[in-house]
Amino acid sequence: MDDSLLTLNRVTKIFQIGTFLSKVKIYAVRDVTLTIEKKPMVFTLVGESGSGKTTLANVLLRVVAPTEGSVSFLGRKIESYKKSEFIRLVQPVFQNPYETFNPLKKVELYFRSVINKLSIVNHNGHAAEKIIDQALSSVALTWEEVRGKYLHEFSGGQLQRLSIARALMVNPTLLVADEPVSMLDASLRVFVLNLFRKLKEEKQLYVVYITHDLATAYYISDRIAVMLRGSVVEMGPAEKVLLNPLHPYTALLKESVPNPYKKQGESRFEEREEQILEIEEYAGEGCKFALRCPHAKEICRREIPADVFLDDVLVKCWLYK
Amino acid sequence: MSKTSLDLQTTVHVEASNLKAYYLTEQQGVMKEVKAVEDVSFDIEGSKFLAIVGESGCGKTTLAKVLYGFVNSNLSIIGGRICYSFGDAQYEVSPTANTLKDAWWKKISYVPQGSLSALNPVRKLKDIFLDLANSHGVPFQEEKVKNHLKMVKLPPYILRMYPFELSGGMRQRVVIALATLLHPSVIIADEPTSALDVVTQRDILRLLKSIQVDAKSTFIFITHDISLVPDLADFMAIMYGGCIVEYGPTEAIFSRPLHPYTKFLLSTVPTIGDKTEKQPIPGSPVNLIDPPPGCRFHPRCPYGEKICAEQRPGLVENKANSWECRVACWLYR
Numbered sequence: 259m260d261d262s263l264l265t266l267n268r269v270t271k272i273f274q275i276g277t278f279l280s281k282v283k284i285y286a287v288r289d290v291t292l293t294i295e296k297k298p299m300v301f302t303l304v305g306e307s308g309s310g311k312t313t314l315a316n317v318l319l320r321v322v323a324p325t326e327g328s329v330s331f332l333g334r335k336i337e338s339y340k341k342s343e344f345i346r347l348v349q350p351v352f353q354n355p356y357e358t359f360n361p362l363k364k365v366e367l368y369f370r371s372v373i374n375k376l377s378i379v380n381h382n383g384h385a386a387e388k389i390i391d392q393a394l395s396s397v398a399l400t401w402e403e404v405r406g407k408y409l410h411e412f413s414g415g416q417l418q419r420l421s422i423a424r425a426l427m428v429n430p431t432l433l434v435a436d437e438p439v440s441m442l443d444a445s446l447r448v449f450v451l452n453l454f455r456k457l458k459e460e461k462q463l464y465v466v467y468i469t470h471d472l473a474t475a476y477y478i479s480d481r482i483a484v485m486l487r488g489s490v491v492e493m494g495p496a497e498k499v500l501l502n503p504l505h506p507y508t509a510l511l512k513e514s515v516p517n518p519y520k521k522q523g524e525s526r527f528e529e530r531e532e533q534i535l536e537i538e539e540y541a542g543e544g545c546k547f548a549l550r551c552p553h554a555k556e557i558c559r560r561e562i563p564a565d566v567f568l569d570d571v572l573v574k575c576w577l578y579k
Numbered sequence: 580m581s582k583t584s585l586d587l588q589t590t591v592h593v594e595a596s597n598l599k600a601y602y603l604t605e606q607q608g609v610m611k612e613v614k615a616v617e618d619v620s621f622d623i624e625g626s627k628f629l630a631i632v633g634e635s636g637c638g639k640t641t642l643a644k645v646l647y648g649f650v651n652s653n654l655s656i657i658g659g660r661i662c663y664s665f666g667d668a669q670y671e672v673s674p675t676a677n678t679l680k681d682a683w684w685k686k687i688s689y690v691p692q693g694s695l696s697a698l699n700p701v702r703k704l705k706d707i708f709l710d711l712a713n714s715h716g717v718p719f720q721e722e723k724v725k726n727h728l729k730m731v732k733l734p735p736y737i738l739r740m741y742p743f744e745l746s747g748g749m750r751q752r753v754v755i756a757l758a759t760l761l762h763p764s765v766i767i768a769d770e771p772t773s774a775l776d777v778v779t780q781r782d783i784l785r786l787l788k789s790i791q792v793d794a795k796s797t798f799i800f801i802t803h804d805i806s807l808v809p810d811l812a813d814f815m816a817i818m819y820g821g822c823i824v825e826y827g828p829t830e831a832i833f834s835r836p837l838h839p840y841t842k843f844l845l846s847t848v849p850t851i852g853d854k855t856e857k858q859p860i861p862g863s864p865v866n867l868i869d870p871p872p873g874c875r876f877h878p879r880c881p882y883g884e885k886i887c888a889e890q891r892p893g894l895v896e897n898k899a900n901s902w903e904c905r906v907a908c909w910l911y912r
Contacts, residue, residue: 306776306777306778306779307746307747307775307776307779308746413635413636413863413864414635443634443635443803443864444634444803444804444805444844444847444848445634445843445844445847445859445860446859447847448847448849448857448858448859449859451849451857452856452857452859455856470776470777470778471777472777472851473848473849473850473851474849476849476850476851476852476853476854477849477853477854477857500851500852501851501852510778511777511778512851513781514777514778514780514781515777515850515851516777516780516781516804516806516807516809516810517806517850517851518805518806518808518809518833518845518848518850519833519850533732533733533734533748533749533752535745535746535749
């Protein structure tokens with residue numbers, strides 16, 4: 259266990275929806291086992307909406323407690339850390355920068371309270387401003403640009419950079435970034451992705467990058483786990499998984515990425531005549547992709563596929579048996 | 580669709596000339612103008628798919644609103660005009676007149692970005708369809724609506740459901756079904772897929788394209804994501820700081836971008852199989868309250884010359900190119 263940064267052991271999170279009469283259990287995360295080794299990397303969780311990737315991120319951040327299974331960080335169960343210890347190790351970056359900050363508070367207050375709460379230095383002193391300035395410089399902002407301003411005075415890109423700077427102030431080991439670039443413009447998206455690359459190399463930071471976009475995933479990830487309706491269906495080195503997807507679902511995700519330099523030809527995935535509700539996929543007993551998969555067989559609808567390792571890639575699909 | 584309506588649709592003509600639209604806003608007690616749309620001209624005829632591409636804050640949503648004649652006390656048209664001619668009827672939006680409202684839903688419709696906020700949360704979808712039909716004097720026929728839903732690949736039982744019971748992609752399909760229910764010949768779609776994941780996005784885009792091809796309608800599609808355009812649009816316009824900086828056939832712009840901004844935009848698109856480091860565009864986006872003089876891109880442009888800071892380049896035809904491209908840049912004079 260000691261050679262890993264983060265270990266998830268059979269993590270399951272069940273949400274219940276509906277009223278007393280029609281209670282439905284939804285496996286938002288189902289039986290996820292994965293390890294992030296101790297070697298600075300960008301680990302990507304990829305999947306479409308409703309694949310459980312955000313719930314899994316919330317489990318990592320201790321925001322949501324798993325129904326079953328356990329999560330260990332640096333060899334210890336995450337519940338065993340004190341809150342103040344844990345937030346120094348693991349920090350979040352969220353999707354919508356406009357919701358990250360309170361519109362009625364000055365944005366600098368967040369930086370000051372990090373310094374204050376974690377008693378790094380005296381909250382009002384010049385030393386505090388110096389620390390804030392240092393944190394801001396890593397995201398190409400300056401204290402002058404931030405001082406005294408409220409949320410509405412920043413652009414979305416600036417706010418996202420501020421929220422990354424805030425997360426970096428405690429020098430965390432792991433950054434859990436949930437769709438950090440999906441609301442940013444092309445240019446800023448590249449800036450933030452380059453920043454993650456740089457932090458990994460220079461500050462030995464680990465990043466769990468959550469996205470639905472395989473193109474940005476390819477750009478920065480070292481390892482990747484593909485999620486489908488709560489389960490990890492394919493996992494391995496990013497290069498291998500994205501260039502030669504094994505699971506039909508990964509292939510669908512890859513095909514869906516718009517590529518401006520390649521005309522999309524005929525698709526292997528014909529659209530269904532009628533859209534299916536997500537709940538129908540969740541309710542399926544076997545592989546959750548069976549309703550959409552062009553290779554679906556009888557067994558796919560009946561049984562959840564077992565783990566198969568092809569070299570260093572894990573795949574859960576009845577095609578590989 | 581009847582034959583006569585098909586004939587009419589082939590003669591759709593949309594012409595925007597020197598369109599200028601500003602927002603009025605108060606900043607520290609002083610009224611200021613946000614110059615969101617500046618001198619925009621283009622024209623499309625017949626069944627065409629035009630994509631307008633630009634980053635946030637470039638005025639593309641404002642342009643969409645103006646094109647749809649959706650102006651209020653805040654947003655006003657300062658100059659220029661936009662004309663729609665549908666063969667049998669003409670409508671115009673200009674500083675003095677706005678007759679386009681009479682054509683809403685029937686001849687021109689709008690697909691907004693947030694499909695959840697577009698649908699009334701406390702009404703069942705059937706009632707929403709019913710309202711639309713009734714308020715436009717069209718008899719509501721459930722069978723027809725169900726057939727229409729089939730076209731956007733939705734099961735008929737969703738009519739009994741509330742908007743929140745559907746996924747984001749299905750809701751967007753409902754909005755598209757509403758927008759196309761009365762067979763308009765012009766459809767303006769403002770970022771219809773930006774809240775959706777890639778798989779759903781691709782399905783929705785395919786649906787929009789097939790509607791455009793089947794119904795021979797004119798589509799104006801607004802997006803921030805340039806990589807979506809090649810599969811969809813015949814023509815594209817690149818917007819920066821309220822102005823159109825480049826306009827031409829999609830193929831031409833992708834194979835030979837002219838404006839420095841277009842080149843930057845294309846270079847920032849990540850693709851699978853390419854790990855080389857991309858460079859973000861230097862500088863920050865233009866402030867539309869106080870835009871720089873001359874070309875609005877000049878503070879960020881690596882080729883900036885003296886004239887760029889003094890005079891705004893007009894959108895002129897580029898002769899060096901065999902395509903019919905227009906570019907607003909002093910480099911090509």
